[in-house]
Amino acid sequence: MSSLQLAPIATTNVQEAIKYNVFALIQCECHFDANTDLQAxxxxxxxxxxxxxxxxxxxxxxxxxxxxxxxxxDAIDKLNCAKYLHQxxxxAAHVLAPRTAQRHVKVxxxxxxxxxxxxxxxxxxKSALTLSQQNRVKHYHQLALNYGHVQKLDRHSIPQRIKKQKLAILFQPVYELDSGAIIKHYVSIKSNDRGNKQLLNQESISQFYNEGEALLHDQAVVMQVKKLLLIDKSSSVISIKLHPKNWFNNEFWSWLTAYINDLKNQHxxxxSINESEFLNNQLRLQGAFATIAALNCNIVIDDVRSSKNIFKFMLNKQISGLNLAxxxxxxxxxSNSQQKYVRGIVHMGRLxxxxxxxxxxxxxxxxxxxKVIGISGAQGGYFSKLLPNYTQVAFH
Incomplete structure (x- = not known):
């Protein structure tokens, strides 16, 4: 895999500006004839x-x-490219292996x-393929790398912007469906440079930060959140999506213990942590869980795809909620299948x-x-855009 070379990429001109390229990794669990030239x-x-x-x-x-x-x-075709390619x-696989079903092909x-x-x-x-392999409902997944991402994924730009106070913090509220009240806020960050004010992509951050950069990033987020919580007396609940590397970084948890110790009585x-990370790293996460419990904080399980593993969460008293994939x-x-999965998750959550x-x-x-199925709350563009007026302060 390390020797994989993509097709040569040509320079974009004005006429090609609305065109996209696609690179896909395909896993086929099919029995092909050994004499068939599969590539051709x-x-x-x-x-x-x-x-x-x-x-x-x-x-x-x-x-x-x-x-x-x-x-x-074409830009129009790009939106549903993964679904169409999977089909x-x-x-094509069915022509070569007639017993092929949709679940046998992951994109x-x-x-x-x-x-x-x-x-x-x-x-x-590769990350998109991993998501497809882990999902029994959706057999294809699509991520995008555009011009903005190329700037955002520079290995040195984000740490430099944090140090130079060039990142701002934003919040998106989660609403309780019965009352309409704001339950909590999710933290997002964006570049505060004049030339680049785009929102930073969480998947991109998770993919391309090394351990030192991840530590710097999450420390900056926590410091800004603490500053706001000390100013705001409403005891707002703030949910932070940590970089995956920091869940296993003892340096981060030692720093966090000292830094937010005075907030531990405010709940x-x-x-938040992805369900797959939680389930696959129970032993390695014990130190992080102990710190969160000592600080009287909570854990939210992200990207929950089915109800089959929810019973495993009952052993951790700090888990307070589940976010649907x-x-x-x-x-x-x-989709009846999606409704079935969500009903199962809601039922187990209530239990x-x-x-x-x-x-x-x-x-x-x-x-x-x-709402009919019975989820507790929701968040997204239908309700509210990110709230820049919750804070006007840059990092640090």
């Missing part, structure tokens, strides 16, 4: 589906695993502009007295159905 066959079959694509390349990595590069995707691969896809960093493209596609801080939320009014929240709610149809 898939290339021919895909060419029939992507007729407006300027270039298609297929590379066989290992048995049943492929890398695809598609160049010149095309399933159809991780990254859309990007020309001149993007190929390592970043590959890492995002105001929560730390976004793919269970988007378009839920049109264990855990609130269930839906993040990234975008439409009234999604909200109405989620």
């Amino acid at each position: 066959t898939f290339k021919v079959l895909l060419a029939k589906d992507f007729i407006n694509t300027t270039e298609i390349s297929v590379k066989l990595l290992t048995a049943g695993n492929f890398a695809f590069t598609l160049k010149g995707i 095309c691969i399933v159809s 991780g896809l990254c859309t990007y502009y020309s001149e993007a960093d190929q390592v970043m493209v590959y890492q995002l596609a 105001t801080l929560q730390f 976004s793919e269970l939320v988007h378009g839920i009014e049109r 264990l007295s855990l609130s269930v929240f839906a993040l990234d709610v975008e439409t009234p149809q999604e909200l109405q159905l989620l």
